[in-house]
Amino acid sequence: MKYNIKATKVELTPEIKAYVEKKLDMLDKYLGSIKPIDCHVNIGIAVGGQNAGDIYKTEISLSLPNVVLVIEKVEQDIFKSVDKVKDQLARAIVKHKEKMIDRRRVSIK
Secondary structure, rough: OEEEEEEEEOOHHHHHHHHHHHHHHHOOOHHHHOOOEEEEEEEEEEEOOOOOOOOOOEEEEEEEEOOEEEEEEEOOOHHHHHHHHHHHHHHHHHHHHHHHHHHHHHHHH
């Protein structure tokens, strides 16, 4: 899967980039035969008045045929936010695949 990684207000270090790539490669097993059209990853510091330090926001926009899945998570650790976004996106992909299967079953009857 090809993806674009963008960082706002945060330096995109090779360590962060490698971590994001590793997590996104794990999503291939959930996609199965579905070919993603486009994937954008945006990592940055959430805007707002935080008193407890930096709060990181990770957003993934995955374009699949007939649907665009957009997941956004906010955490105090950049790696935790990437993990949570990956987990939520995996659930969204599975849910989308189940909907596609249900539509085929209804149309066959």
